[in-house]
Amino acid sequence: MNRSLQTDSPPPAGGHRKPSLNVRRLWTLGLSLPVLFWVFLILARLLWFPQAWVPTLDLLELVGILVGAILFWGWAIRNLSRQQTELDRRSQQLESLHAAALALTTELDLGMVLQKVVDLSRDLVSARYSALGVLDEEGQHIVQFYTAGLDPEARARIGSPPQGRGLLGVLIQEGQPILVPDIQADERSVGFPPHHPPMRSLLGVPIKSKGKVIGDLYLTDKVSVDASGQERLVPFTEQDREIVEMFATQAAIAIENAQLYRQVEQLAILQERERFGMDLHDGVIQSIYAVGLMLEEIQHYGAADPDRCHQQLERSIVALNDVIRDIRNYILDLRPQRFQGRDLHRGLEELVRELRAQSFLDVTLEMDSASGKRLTPEQTVELLHVVQEALTNVRKHAQAHRVKVHLFTTADRLFLGITDDGRGIDLEQLENPQGNGIRNMRERISRLGGALEIEPGPQGGTTVTLSVPLGSPGQAPLSQAESAAFPS
């Protein structure tokens, strides 16, 4: 949408016709009417006072009338033309303003909005240079400075942006537009820094949002191109000020819009972070509370049940180490492990959700209902770690489109299959795994007394199959009451 907005050329008015002043018709009308009137007077006099006809006198009358008419119409037409030209220019400017405002609405990125504001404002009033100084929260100092009309080398030669002294500062302090025909002649000016191109006229307009000045727009060196194509510097006019003020309102809206958009994005990130934070704190508290209860058990059973105490002590140590790891990951800004206390189904659902969020993979999850309940918490955690590792491998290395996670159980064994349609795994790499990933997986699975198989899939890709033996239903960690309540 980059129409060149030159106020000196007639706009390609889409459809509507410019009302134009037909000067020739006006002259014809203006001169013929008095002459006709004179003829009428002569005829009338001839009719009623034939003897009073003096030809010379009448000729003198005619001359008088014509001179008067010419003078009057000359003045009137000149006035009308001038007003017409002014109206035309106004209408062109408003069209330009409209186009500029529209162009602004296409931008959501704050930086690009600001750059567009300087670019468009320059064309609006035919200024050679334009600049936008973005102010800080207190509205006192310039924190960003956008320019148009200076090429990058020129800008680099000038060096650091202005601090807002001199005439720039006047605008900041007073918050009112300023029109300066000759910068150097103005006593408030502090001059230009070295390598700064000389500038003569200045138009400065504040950009206000919600009653507060958020930035200032500066335009310098208005240029007028005369009939022969010569450029000359002219001062800015009141109309220019009006136009730029109107544009500043549009700019304020666009800037605010971009800022809100950015805030919404940042809020989403913060909310996500907060959720992680909450998860961490919740999880850590739960884990440590659980350790406390385990220690209570040890206290309670004491010497009477040393095996149980031993088991609980081990679990406590593991739980505390997991908490340490969670906190460490949090400090390192990583997602904490959330497998503690989750059952298999929930854990798998979470892993699948995460994978969908982190990649463009099409992930499906199939689970049969009973499977998770017959695992101990430790088995569940280990399995979920292995699945996470496997899914990470798919995400990072497989170059796949689809992944399927399938959980099912037989009478005494639980199976988890992770199948992808990627480029397949290098069998040699399998034999001598370079990374720790596959080795870790195998270690975890063997700790559970289970098996891990990695094979090429039916149509390319890879299938990873985990299997662990299940305890008999009687050893389930659930109470009998619950099993009765939830026939699985």
Add this chain to the structure above:
Amino acid sequence: MKRIRVVVADDHTQLRSLIRARLEREPDFLVVAEVATGEQLLDVIPRSRPDILLIDPALQGGEGLEVLGAISRSHPQVKLAVLTAVADTDLRMQLEALGVHGIFNKGIQSEELVKALRRIGAHGAAHSQQPSSLKTEENRPCSA
């Protein structure tokens, strides 16, 4: 002896078993069911006829709170006790508005929890204990 029937609702499996085990070491408590989700809870309450529901409202991302509301309406005879990792002012206000009989922080001394649950089970602590005063019941976790 009539034992106080308790349903424990918490989606942290390990913690739930430990809480249950702790309560079952008291002769006057009987844990009739433990559940991990709001749905399971709504299912279990009518069947197990508990005296007290001990619940973490953070069940499955917060549905515990909704379910609490539903149960307080449909089974007003069940006393509601909340055991939670973190309860900010908003949550406390919501819980008090629902009419819960006790709010306990995870990390409370188990002895205190058991005593409080006993009081709630005996005559519904809605009158004898304002939930906000229970803020003082968070103590150091179990020490020797």
